[in-house]
Amino acid sequence: MENKIRVGVSSCLLGNPVRFDGGHKHDRYITDVLGNYFEFIPVCPEVECGLPVPRETMRLVGDPVSPKLLTTKTGIDHTSRMLSFCNRKVKELEKENLSAFIFKKNSPSSGLYRVKVYGNSGMARKNGRGLFAASMVNAYPLLPVEEEGRLQDAHLRENFIEKVFCYQRWKDFLANAPDYKKLILFHACHKLQIMAHSTKHLSAMGKLVASGKKTGPKELFFSYQENLLEALNLKATVKKNVNVLQHIMGYFKKDLTSDEKAELLGVIDSYSWQHLPLVVPLTLLNHYIRKYKVEYLQNQTYLEPHPAELMLRNHV
Ligand code: SF4
Numbered sequence: 001m002e003n004k005i006r007v008g009v010s011s012c013l014l015g016n017p018v019r020f021d022g023g024h025k026h027d028r029y030i031t032d033v034l035g036n037y038f039e040f041i042p043v044c045p046e047v048e049c050g051l052p053v054p055r056e057t058m059r060l061v062g063d064p065v066s067p068k069l070l071t072t073k074t075g076i077d078h079t080s081r082m083l084s085f086c087n088r089k090v091k092e093l094e095k096e097n098l099s100a101f102i103f104k105k106n107s108p109s110s111g112l113y114r115v116k117v118y119g120n121s122g123m124a125r126k127n128g129r130g131l132f133a134a135s136m137v138n139a140y141p142l143l144p145v146e147e148e149g150r151l152q153d154a155h156l157r158e159n160f161i162e163k164v165f166c167y168q169r170w171k172d173f174l175a176n177a178p179d180y181k182k183l184i185l186f187h188a189c190h191k192l193q194i195m196a197h198s199t200k201h202l203s204a205m206g207k208l209v210a211s212g213k214k215t216g217p218k219e220l221f222f223s224y225q226e227n228l229l230e231a232l233n234l235k236a237t238v239k240k241n242v243n244v245l246q247h248i249m250g251y252f253k254k255d256l257t258s259d260e261k262a263e264l265l266g267v268i269d270s271y272s273w274q275h276l277p278l279v280v281p282l283t284l285l286n287h288y289i290r291k292y293k294v295e296y297l298q299n300q301t302y303l304e305p306h307p308a309e310l311m312l313r314n315h316v
Helices: 028-036 079-096 131-139 154-175 180-195 199-210 217-232 238-250 258-272 279-291
Strands: 005-010 038-043 058-061 068-071 100-103 115-118 124-128 145-147
Touching: 005 079, 005 154, 028 038, 038 079, 068 079, 079 131, 100 154, 131 145, 154 180, 154 217, 180 199, 180 217, 180 238, 199 217, 238 258, 238 279, 258 279
Parallel strands: 005 038, 005 100, 058 115, 100 145
Antiparallel strands: 058 068, 115 124
C-alpha cells in the first residue's frame, strides 16, 4: 500500500485522555495492528463541542429516534450544543476523505449500536445511537462503520476490514480517471468477493456493467458503488464461502489428480463444519491456482481482500 487508509475514530480509543473522568479507552488492536494500515483522524464530540475534561457524565433520554443528551445528575441539556457541533463536524470531515469510522461503544455521543436511552420512568432500553454517530451515518450512509467492541468478534472484524479495503480500492478507482473499460476490469477482479456476500448483487452488478455503455458514467459508477457496498454489508457466511470455494475449484477440477481432488474436497468439507478456518482451504486453492496457472483466478480480490499479516481469515 502506498498510502495508509484514512479512518475516523473516537479519540479516546487512540489513548487520548478525553473521557469524562480524564481517562481514555486505548484499544491496542486499533492502534498497534490496524494502525499499520490505517491513518486515524480522531474525533471526540464531547470535547470538541466545548465540554471540559473532566465533566459530568451524560445519557440519552426520551425518544430513541431523536433523544436528548442530558447530564446524568444535574439534568443539563446539551442536545443543541452537540447537534450543532455534529452538523459542523460532518461537513468538515468531507475534506478528510475518510474510508471508514470506528466508534466507541455505549457512548451517548459516539456509540453506534444499542446505546441506552432512558425513558421518563428512569428505565433504559438499549435501542439508541450516540448523537454524533447518528449524524455520521445520516451524512455518509455508505461509509463502512463499526464499533471497537464488535471488532473483537472475528467474523464482524473480518467483514468490516474487508469492506474498508474494498471501499478504498473503489475510491482509488474513482480517483484515477475511471472509465467503462476500467470498470469492467474492476468488476472482473471483484466477482468472487461479491459472490461471497451476495449472488443476487453479483448478478445485478453483472447486468449493470454489461449495459453500462448506455448509461452515463456518473450514474453507472454511482449505481455500481451503491450495489458494491450494499453487497459487502451482507455477511459472508460459511455457507456462502463454501459456495465460492467450490466455484473456484471448478476452474481446475479436471487438472487435479484424484488425490489432490480428495484432499481439497476434504479441506473444504472440514471448513464447512468449522473444523478448520477459511485460511486453510484458501491456501490450498492458491497453491493449485499457481500450479495450474489459472490466470483469471490469480487476479481475484477474494483470495486476498486484505493484508495476510492481519490474519483475519485464520479465525473465521
Ligand atoms: S466516547 Fe466519544 S465522546 Fe466519549 S470520550 Fe470517547 S470520543 Fe469522546
